[in-house]
Each structure stands twice: as structure tokens, then as C-alpha cells.
Amino acid sequence: MTDSSAALTSAQLDAYWMPFTGNRQFKEDPRIITGADGMYYQDDRGRSIFDGLSGLWTCGFGHNVSAINQAIAEQAGRLDFSPTFQFGHPGAFKLAERITQFMPQGINRVFFCGSGSEAADTALKIARGYWRARGKASKTRLIGRAKGYHGVNFGGISVGGIGGNRASFGEGIASDHLRHTWLKENYFTPGMPAVGADLADDLLELITLHDASNIAAVIVEPLAGSSGVFPPPQGYLQRLRDICDRHDILLIFDEVITAFGRMGANTGAEAFGVKPDIINVAKQLTNGAMPMGAVVVDQRIYDCFMETGAPHYALEVPHGYTYSAHPLACAAGLASLEILEKEQMIERVKAIAPVFEQSIHQLANTPSVVDIRNYGLAGGITLAAYEGEPLRRPFEVAMSMWKKGFYVRYGGDTIQLGLPFIVEAPQIDSLMNALGESIGECA
Numbered sequence: 001m002t003d004s005s006a007a008l009t010s011a012q013l014d015a016y017w018m019p020f021t022g023n024r025q026f027k028e029d030p031r032i033i034t035g036a037d038g039m040y041y042q043d044d045r046g047r048s049i050f051d052g053l054s055g056l057w058t059c060g061f062g063h064n065v066s067a068i069n070q071a072i073a074e075q076a077g078r079l080d081f082s083p084t085f086q087f088g089h090p091g092a093f094k095l096a097e098r099i100t101q102f103m104p105q106g107i108n109r110v111f112f113c114g115s116g117s118e119a120a121d122t123a124l125k126i127a128r129g130y131w132r133a134r135g136k137a138s139k140t141r142l143i144g145r146a147k148g149y150h151g152v153n154f155g156g157i158s159v160g161g162i163g164g165n166r167a168s169f170g171e172g173i174a175s176d177h178l179r180h181t182w183l184k185e186n187y188f189t190p191g192m193p194a195v196g197a198d199l200a201d202d203l204l205e206l207i208t209l210h211d212a213s214n215i216a217a218v219i220v221e222p223l224a225g226s227s228g229v230f231p232p233p234q235g236y237l238q239r240l241r242d243i244c245d246r247h248d249i250l251l252i253f254d255e256v257i258t259a260f261g262r263m264g265a266n267t268g269a270e271a272f273g274v275k276p277d278i279i280n281v282a283k284q285l286t287n288g289a290m291p292m293g294a295v296v297v298d299q300r301i302y303d304c305f306m307e308t309g310a311p312h313y314a315l316e317v318p319h320g321y322t323y324s325a326h327p328l329a330c331a332a333g334l335a336s337l338e339i340l341e342k343e344q345m346i347e348r349v350k351a352i353a354p355v356f357e358q359s360i361h362q363l364a365n366t367p368s369v370v371d372i373r374n375y376g377l378a379g380g381i382t383l384a385a386y387e388g389e390p391l392r393r394p395f396e397v398a399m400s401m402w403k404k405g406f407y408v409r410y411g412g413d414t415i416q417l418g419l420p421f422i423v424e425a426p427q428i429d430s431l432m433n434a435l436g437e438s439i440g441e442c443a
């Protein structure tokens with residue numbers, strides 16, 4: 001049904017400066033979403049559109065999940081907002097403890113924030129603060145990786161490795177980057193590529209350059225998501241872990257996309273069998289229904305902050321956000337994690353992932369497809385660039401898909417897929433057929 005309240009005036013269209021959007025193109029040809037239920041959006045023309053990215057990697061359980069909606073509504077009626085500086089509300093403690101049940105053993109202290117970007121900057125600050133608390137204040141340098149995405153705040157873009165997100169904003173904070181793990185030898189490999197574990201040795205080079213006594217932490221996404229879905233080469237994360245251990249450097253996994261099911265596991269750490277010191281989460285934590293992020297740290301890091309000898313009333317970390325542990329977000333988080341467990345969402349992802357894998361790789365011979373990657377319910381397709389316009393083809397493909405009734409994300413030279421955990425084979429089939437056609441149209 002068409003939503004008549006969705007009609008927008010040009011003043012309204014003009015007033016909104018949209019994020020990560022070509023505003024001028026959008027406003028010439030608006031794509032207005034007015035509703036969502038299950039795996040489908042409705043637009044202002046009454047069309048039904050399949051959600052091929054689970055929102056923005058957020059809504060694995062689909063949209064309009066009544067248990068989550070109800071939990072938010074009940075919480076709003078009981079306690080809509082509560083200060084979390086020096087005071088607490090029950091939901092924050094309950095959710096913190098619930099989150100730890102999904103984390104690797106020992107990663108069990110939770111610092112809440114409002115988004116994945118805030119989680120990135122929080123984790124980097126915790127890493128530096130940790131070394132200072134341990135009396136090693138020179139350990140400040142931060143290391144990320146090319147093609148890494150850690151949100152858009154200054155810490156996140158500094159360690160992030162997507163040039164376009166950094167180019168306009170001047171100096172960030174001192175950081176270095178490992179090389180990315182996208183290798184020609186691995187093109188079209190289903191799942192984890194075989195080649196590339198040795199790229200972790202880039203960290204050794206940086207240790208030679210700076211000395212470990214000056215390095216605080218390495219931050220990577222276990223599977224790089226936003227730059228185009230790059231699963232880690234076999235053995236790569238373990239090798240990073242080993243080097244960090246040998247040189248006393250913290251390892252942070254940014255699991256904003258990978259935590260809570262998308263990898264067919266509780267976390268990327270679990271899926272890839274490597275335990276970091278800090279795990280960042282967001283997105284699927286509330287099924288996207290409320291903004292929320294969190295940094296989950298190894299208990300020894302928390303304990304270190306508690307044991308500096310400062311008076312008990314003193315702040316151990318002068319950091320936090322007005323919306324840290326917002327009561328409505330905590331209610332949404334508790335309801336979501338309940339669904340993740342009770343409705344066996346991770347089992348569902350595991351069961352359907354091979355169907356997705358087979359289906360996405362059938363696009364391998366489509367003209368302009370350069371590479372295809374996948375893991376769990378995440379997939380990335382790299383497309384050949386038009387001469388001098390590297391970003392245009394994925395944009396055109398995504399627009400063609402929208403017209404056909406499918407929402408997919410495009411970023412850089414890739415199309416990204418993050419299917420809902422509740423997806424079934426027929427929806428995967430129609431999505432891939434449409435995608436094959438759209439890529440063909442833009443060849």
C-alpha cells in the first residue's frame with residue numbers, strides 16, 4: 001500500500017544532508033523507504049523490495065520483529081532514559097552479562113557506546129589507556145590495515161584503510177597500516193582463501209620500524225566487510241595473534257559486522273578460531289532496531305584499570321557517551337540476543353550459507369565480474385571499472401537492482417550482500433538471477 005504521508009516537498013528533500021550518499025543524484029531520483037516487514041522493504045510507490053544487506057548489516061532477523069518492538073515499547077513506558085555516568089539501570093548490567101555469553105572465554109567486560117564508529121574510537125582509547133595504566137605510556141601507536149573500515153570518527157578513519165573516507169579530512173592520529181589481504185591468486189575462492197597468511201608479517205616490519213615499546217594495538221576486522229567482504233586467508237589471523245603475543249601488542253577485532261551470527265558463529269573470533277584481546281560489536285546486537293555499540297575487553301584489561309591504586313571514587317576511564325547503554329537500546333539488545341539463541345539463528349546461517357556460496361559463485365562468468373568472495377551470509381563482488389570512473393559501475397548495478405525490487409549495497413568497486421539470517425533458497429535464487437541481469441546490463 002502506498003504511504004501518502006511519504007510525499008515530500010522539495011524543501012524537505014533539500015533540508016536533509018544524507019550520509020554516505022550522492023545527495024544531488026538522490027534528490028533528482030529519490031528512493032524513499034516507507035516500511036519494512038520480514039525480509040522486505042516497502043517504498044513510497046507501494047513496491048516490495050528484498051533487503052539484500054539486512055539493512056546495513058544490522059537486521060539479520062528481518063524487520064518488524066515483534067518481540068524486539070515490544071521490549072522497546074515496554075522499556076520506554078518504564079524508564080525512557082537514565083544517566084549512566086555514576087548511576088546505573090538494570091538493563092545495562094543484564095545486557096553486559098548477556099553479551100559476554102556470546103564472547104570467547106575471558107572477554108567479559110563490556111563498555112557501551114552508541115555505534116560502531118564510537119566502538120572503534122573507544123577501543124583505541126582503551127588500548128592506549130591500558131598501556132599507560134601498566135606503566136608503559138610510550139605504547140601509543142595504532143596499527144590498522146588497508147581496506148579496513150572502523151567507522152568515520154577520527155580514530156576510526158586513522159586506522160581505517162579506505163582512502164576515500166580519509167582523503168578530505170586532513171591529519172588523523174598516528175597510525176600505520178598492514179597491507180590488505182586481497183590477492184589475485186585467491187580470486188573466486190569460496191570461503192577462506194588459501195594464500196596470504198604471510199601478509200601478517202607486515203606487523204613485524206612495523207615493529208622493526210617503530211619498536212614494540214611504542215605500539216599499543218593492532219585493529220582488524222576478522223572479515224573485512226565494508227570495503228567489499230574479504231575473508232581472512234587461512235592462518236592469517238593466528239599469525240597476527242602470535243606476533244602480538246610475542247611483542248606485547250593488543251589485538252582488537254572490529255566485529256561490528258561479524259558478531260552475533262553473520263559468520264555462522266557467535267563471533268568472527270569463534271568462526272576463525274582466534275581470540276583477540278578486545279572485540280567491538282554493534283549492528284546485529286539490537287537487530288538494528290536501536291543504535292548501540294559496545295567494546296568487550298579481556299578481563300585482565302579491565303582489572304588493570306581498576307588496580308592502579310587511585311581512590312575508588314576516581315574515574316578509571318574518563319570516557320563515555322550520553323547514550324552509552326541507553327535503556328531502550330539495552331531492551332532491544334536483550335530481546336535480540338534472546339532471539340539469536342532461542343530461534344537458533346546461528347544454526348540457520350550455517351545451514352543456508354553453502355546455498356548462498358554456491359549461488360553467488362555462479363556469477364563468476366558474468367561480464368565485468370573481477371572477483372567473488374563469501375563467508376557465512378556475507379558476499380562481495382568486485383566489478384571492473386569503467387575507464388576513469390571506478391565507482392560508477394557498482395552504483396549503476398545497485399540502481400538497476402533497486403528498480404527490479406532488490407536492495408544491495410555498493411561501495412568502491414564492489415557490490416556487497418549481507419542476507420537476512422532467515423533467507424531461504426528461493427530468495428537467494430531470485431536475488432542472484434536479478435544481480436546477474438543487472439551486472440549484464442551494465443557491462
Ligand SMILES: Cc1ncc(COP(=O)(O)O)c(C=O)c1O
Pocket residue numbers: 115116117118120149150151152221225226254255256257282
Ligand atoms: C567493522 C565496522 N566498524 C565500524 C563501523 C561503523 O559503524 P557505525 O556506522 O555504526 O558507526 C562499521 C560500519 O559498517 C563496520 O562495518
